[in-house]
Amino acid sequence: MPDGVVAEADEATxxxxxxxxxxxxxVAFSAEWCVPCRLVDPVVAELAATxxxxxxxxxxxxDAHPGLATTHGxxxxxxxxxxxxxxxxxxxVGAQPKPELVALVEGVLAAG
Known part of the structure; x- marks a missing residue:
């Protein structure tokens, strides 16, 4: 999987x-039918690149991997x-604005 792209995961991977x-x-848990998910998807892709x-x-x-969703709460x-x-x-949980997601990532990266 190349850096900077969003990889699709399933039970095997x-x-x-x-x-x-x-x-x-x-990890972005989402579904195609979910409107808030579609709003967050471009930000998630941007985070992958950034x-x-x-x-x-x-x-x-x-939808395709409900077991993973259940396993991870x-x-x-x-x-x-x-x-x-x-x-x-x-x-x-829920659609968050880009600054909130950037802060989430920055916090984790700063924690090392």
Whole structure:
């Protein structure tokens, strides 16, 4: 997976892409029919490009992979979760403005 793009994760790839990643990972749980998700998607893609090499960005389609959503406690979308060293460190639920998402990422990157 090249840096700067949003990777699609499923049950087979979530462990490698997220839990075993060497750096922080932003996971966007969303669905195609979800209007707030579609509002957040361009910002998520922009974050992937902006933080290339420092942050991996992954998307999980909750309709196609409901088991992943259940496993990770997602009951409302969009849900953005940040993992570091295989552990969940931050969660934001609902469509958030870009400055809030930038602050989320900056906070995680600053925490190291």
């Amino acid at each position: 979530f462990g490698t892409l997220v839990l075993e990643a060497s750096g922080p990972v932003l 933080y290339r090499g420092r942050l991996r960005v992954v998307r999980v389609d909750t 997602v009951d409302s979308i969009p849900s953005l979760q940040v993992f570091a060293a295989g552990s969940l460190v931050r969660t934001v």
